[in-house]
Amino acid sequence: xxxxxxxxxxxxxxxxxxxxxxxxxxxxxxxxxxxxxxxxxxxxxxxxxxxxxxxxxxxxxxxxxxxxxxxxxxxxxxxxxxxxxxxxxxxxxxxxxxxxxxxxxxxxxxxxxxxxxxxxxxxxxxxxxxxxxxxxxxxxxxxxxxxxxxxxxxxxxxxxxxxxxxxxxxxxxxxxxxxxxxxxxxxxxxxxxxxxxxxxxxxxxxxxxxxxxxxxxxxxxxxxxxxxxxxxxxxxxxxxxx
Amino acid sequence: xxxxxxxxxxxxxxxxxxxxxxxxxxxxxxxxxxxxxxxxxxxxxxxxxxxxxxxxxxxxxxxxxxxxxxxxxxxxxxxxxxxxxxxxxxxxxxxxxxxxxxxxxxxxxxxxxxxxxxxxxxxxxxxxxxxxxxxxxxxxxxxxxxxxxxxxxxxxxxxxxxxxxxxxxxxxxxxxxxxxxxxxxxxxxxxxxxxxxxxxxxxxxxxxxxxxxxxxxxxxxxxxxxxxxxxxxxxxxxxxxx
DNA sequence: TTTCTTAGTGTATTTGGTACACTATCTAAA
DNA sequence: TTTAGATAGTGTACCAAATACACTAAGAAA
Numbered sequence: 142x143x144x145x146x147x148x149x150x151x152x153x154x155x156x157x158x159x160x161x162x163x164x165x166x167x168x169x170x171x172x173x174x175x176x177x178x179x180x181x182x183x184x185x186x187x188x189x190x191x192x193x194x195x196x197x198x199x200x201x202x203x204x205x206x207x208x209x210x211x212x213x214x215x216x217x218x219x220x221x222x223x224x225x226x227x228x229x230x231x232x233x234x235x236x237x238x239x240x241x242x243x244x245x246x247x248x249x250x251x252x253x254x255x256x257x258x259x260x261x262x263x264x265x266x267x268x269x270x271x272x273x274x275x276x277x278x279x280x281x282x283x284x285x286x287x288x289x290x291x292x293x294x295x296x297x298x299x300x301x302x303x304x305x306x307x308x309x310x311x312x313x314x315x316x317x318x319x320x321x322x323x324x325x326x327x328x329x330x331x332x333x334x335x336x337x338x339x340x341x342x343x344x345x346x347x348x349x350x351x352x353x354x355x356x357x358x359x360x361x362x363x364x365x366x367x368x369x370x371x372x373x374x375x376x377x378x379x380x381x382x383x
Numbered sequence: 384x385x386x387x388x389x390x391x392x393x394x395x396x397x398x399x400x401x402x403x404x405x406x407x408x409x410x411x412x413x414x415x416x417x418x419x420x421x422x423x424x425x426x427x428x429x430x431x432x433x434x435x436x437x438x439x440x441x442x443x444x445x446x447x448x449x450x451x452x453x454x455x456x457x458x459x460x461x462x463x464x465x466x467x468x469x470x471x472x473x474x475x476x477x478x479x480x481x482x483x484x485x486x487x488x489x490x491x492x493x494x495x496x497x498x499x500x501x502x503x504x505x506x507x508x509x510x511x512x513x514x515x516x517x518x519x520x521x522x523x524x525x526x527x528x529x530x531x532x533x534x535x536x537x538x539x540x541x542x543x544x545x546x547x548x549x550x551x552x553x554x555x556x557x558x559x560x561x562x563x564x565x566x567x568x569x570x571x572x573x574x575x576x577x578x579x580x581x582x583x584x585x586x587x588x589x590x591x592x593x594x595x596x597x598x599x600x601x602x603x604x605x606x607x608x609x610x611x612x613x614x615x616x617x618x619x620x621x622x623x624x625x
Numbered sequence: 626t627t628t629c630t631t632a633g634t635g636t637a638t639t640t641g642g643t644a645c646a647c648t649a650t651c652t653a654a655a
Numbered sequence: 656t657t658t659a660g661a662t663a664g665t666g667t668a669c670c671a672a673a674t675a676c677a678c679t680a681a682g683a684a685a
Binding site for chain 3: 572574575578579582596597598599600
Binding site: 159199 | 487
């Protein structure tokens with residue numbers, strides 16, 4: 142009797158109770174050597190027709206949340222083995238017009254040109270890169286989800302070298318600084334930035350120079366894979382942080 | 384036609400698809416002038432019978448996630464108007480033995496003696512304060528949820544004065560240091576701790592002394608409400624952080 | 626050869642964190 | 656009343672990291 146009561150207490154009338162659809166929304170940030178962008182679809186659901194929406198999908202029965210996010214990222218961009226991190230859950234009662242849908246937001250950061258828009262499913266749905274400042278109005282609560290995700294991305298950029306896959310094999314320090322400035326939305330002092338990067342020991346000179354630039358060429362660097370594996374192996378091996 | 388396809392894409396076959404129960408698990412940390420504890424129930428569901436579990440409940444149809452967490456905290460402890468923050472969502476497919484249940488974890492930090500175990504529903508279910516080091520085995524994935532929540536609590540303790548409601552009206556600096564040490568699980572240097580507290584300007588001397596202690600009495604302090612409202616009003620007014 | 630453009634460099638200051646040991650005050654017991 | 660025990664309270668020196676700030680160097684193009 143006691144036991145039965147407790148079961149009910151811990152999973153109160155599970156069959157009669159609210160069951161919600163569970164979705165994952167991926168905030169896929171892209172960097173293209175100039176600007177931070179987000180991958181969006183054009184929403185076709187009233188009352189949000191025509192507004193940009195994030196890329197999301199329902200969670201399948203046989204996958205956990207991280208797996209769903211990984212699948213969605215792969216299905217929509219062709220990218221796998223990338224760092225994906227959960228932002229948080231969003232569960233307003235009216236956040237979806239048709240039904241109660243609780244969504245779990247994830248973010249990822251990729252090179253814009255790694256995403257090829259020749260994928261049938263995506264072309265059909267007009268996925269495109271939207272610059273952040275053009276996204277004032279979004280479908281559902283996606284503007285809020287975007288802001289929370291951007292906030293987390295910016296915190297993480299300083300803690301973890303999320304940028305390591307965003308640049309070509311060889312890059313200059315001004316390239317790297319532009320990347321930071323685009324993502325953080327600020328300008329940075331050149332000397333202090335270089336001092337900090339130098340202290341991290343995450344890049345190494347490769348003894349080459351930029352070519353075909355109409356000004357003084359910059360020295361080229363590459364990611365220091367040894368240091369990266371030593372200090373941040375979780376970013377490479379395991380796409381999830383707990 | 385295009386429109387119909389897109390609706391399906393964005394909410395793929397919503398009626399046929401996975402619907403999960405949504406629960407909220409509250410990690411209610413308590414401090415009692417000596418030790419950090421967590422409020423737990425004794426689980427009665429196989430295969431976890433007898434193990435401690437966190438305090439959770441299913442989310443109602445008419446409440447969002449934050450409201451559900453607030454309700455659960457209130458129902459189980461009688462406490463409202465306290466800072467509650469979402470930790471993250473946990474959604475392993477097999478995390479619940481009966482059914483797919485996605486849970487959203489929240490944490491709160493309260494005084495142990497604010498929770499009176501004379502609430503009928505709770506007494507019936509043996510809610511009790513468990514010291515953290517006695518919680519190696521827990522029901523479901525609650526050990527993982529506890530660890531994630533503790534990690535966040537410790538980060539927040541340094542960023543935000545979550546401790547302001549945990550001490551009596553008048554307290555000594557050694558009291559405050561004990562609180563920090565209990566929550567962080569470390570010892571702290573007395574002089575450096577006092578320097579830091581002093582810089583924060585969050586406590587003020589009240590010109591009184593401890594009484595009836597068998598040693599040199601300490602000066603008493605109180606929370607500096609002005610500074611708290613100025614810098615951390617969100618901790619008082621709005622129980623949620625975005 | 627001059628001009629334009631971007632690359633590259635160092636120092637001084639401040640701030641925050643850390644390491645560290647002795648004196649002061651009260652109670653209780655001898 | 657003296658002494659022992661317990662806890663309160665205090666300051667300085669060092670180091671690391673963040674910040675502010677301005678000129679010279681190298682190449683391309685005119």
